[in-house]
Amino acid sequence: DGGCFGPSQDRARARPRTATVVAVFDFLKQGQKALEDSGQNIVDYVKKRAEEDIAKVNAFSDGLQKSRERLARELSATLGSITTDAELEEALENLEEVLITSDLGMDTVDIVMEDLRAEATQQRLRTEDDVKATLKGTLVRVLNDRGGSAPLSVGSEAPTVVVFVGANGMGKTTTVGKLATRYRKEGKRVLLAACDTFRAAAVEQLATWADRADVDIVKPLEGAKNPSSTAFRAVKKGQEEGYDVVIIDTSGRLHTNHNLMGELRKLVSVVKKFKKGGADETLLVVDASIGRNAMSQAVNFQQEIGLTGLAITKLDGTAR
Ligand SMILES: Nc1nc2c(ncn2[C@@H]2O[C@H](COP(=O)(O)OP(=O)(O)OP(=O)(O)O)[C@@H](O)[C@H]2O)c(=O)[nH]1
Numbered sequence: 562d563g564g565c566f567g568p569s570q571d572r573a574r575a576r577p578r579t580a581t582v583v584a585v586f587d588f589l590k591q592g593q594k595a596l597e598d599s600g601q602n603i604v605d606y607v608k609k610r611a612e613e614d615i616a617k618v619n620a621f622s623d624g625l626q627k628s629r630e631r632l633a634r635e636l637s638a639t640l641g642s643i644t645t646d647a648e649l650e651e652a653l654e655n656l657e658e659v660l661i662t663s664d665l666g667m668d669t670v671d672i673v674m675e676d677l678r679a680e681a682t683q684q685r686l687r688t689e690d691d692v693k694a695t696l697k698g699t700l701v702r703v704l705n706d707r708g709g710s711a712p713l714s715v716g717s718e719a720p721t722v723v724v725f726v727g728a729n730g731m732g733k734t735t736t737v738g739k740l741a742t743r744y745r746k747e748g749k750r751v752l753l754a755a756c757d758t759f760r761a762a763a764v765e766q767l768a769t770w771a772d773r774a775d776v777d778i779v780k781p782l783e784g785a786k787n788p789s790s791t792a793f794r795a796v797k798k799g800q801e802e803g804y805d806v807v808i809i810d811t812s813g814r815l816h817t818n819h820n821l822m823g824e825l826r827k828l829v830s831v832v833k834k835f836k837k838g839g840a841d842e843t844l845l846v847v848d849a850s851i852g853r854n855a856m857s858q859a860v861n862f863q864q865e866i867g868l869t870g871l872a873i874t875k876l877d878g879t880a881r
């Protein structure tokens with residue numbers, strides 16, 4: 562509820578700043594022409610543009626609030642006091658209309674109505690709260706089905722191999738540690754592969770996670786700088802010694818670094834040599850605070866090595 566924008570104080574603070582930045586960019590883009598057209602100085606121009614942008618965002622937010630209030634009001638009015646089947650049918654039809662005009666989207670309305678009718682047939686829709694609970698349950702399900710959380714793939718042939726990739730500092734190693742802990746608690750035999758041979762102390766960082774999670778780890782051989790060889794040794798060990806899961810940690814890299822992307826492609830192909838079809842999961846780790854930049858990272862990593870999913874970290878922070 563209202564979650565799109567975060568706490569209201571943040572909203573008030575963030576809007577003018579963002580709007581001002583947009584206005585400045587806009588001004589710079591249009592340059593002298595904007596100034597001449599407006600017949601104003603840059604300060605007035607930016608102020609005016611910022612005010613317009615703020616008004617737009619406010620209108621959008623108010624619109625959402627209105628939709629919410631209207632839905633709640635009409636729900637109560639529609640449901641009033643239902644005693645007969647005919648009244649229930651009429652209430653459902655009214656409700657359908659409310660949902661359609663609340664911009665829920667026809668497909669979603671159909672799913673919601675199907676669930677409501679099923680509940681009504683079972684005589685489980687007695688009060689307004691029953692309807693709200695069904696509505697909420699259905700919407701949560703619909704949102705989850707459309708890309709919410711999907712369970713990680715578990716390969717038909719052991720070991721399941723999961724590779725973590727992404728830019729520097731996104732939280733790859735930490736997520737490897739968390740996942741290892743979770744699999745370990747499920748009773749699986751887990752092997753970590755320390756394939757970050759780039760950053761100093763990266764291997765020790767993963768080793769600490771391995772200790773905490775009480776799982777095994779394959780480290781690079783003395784002086785080995787090639788992460789593929791560590792991945793190779795880990796997947797081989799995983800197969801030969803009957804591990805359930807091998808989780809590969811890689812070093813942070815930007816998709817613009819061709820050498821490091823080449824290195825990653827090699828690692829991915831080495832896993833393919835051992836496992837038909839390659840890794841079961843190749844997950845891009847993105848820090849929630851990078852906002853929309855996640856999109857371009859995902860597109861680029863997808864093109865370079867192919868991804869199966871996204872791990873979003875730091876949602877406990879000031880995520881955008
Ligand atoms: N608050 C918070 N911090 C996190 C989370 N995940 C990772 N971090 C922190 O983010 C920092 C970077 O995490 P790492 O796991 O080392 O990131 P990385 O992607 O492995 O970094 P590189 O290997 O250097 O590319 C560390 O200080 C972590 O403690 C999270 O979900 N929440």
Ligand SMILES: [Mg+2]
Nearest residue numbers: 733734757763
């Ligand atoms: Mg790391």
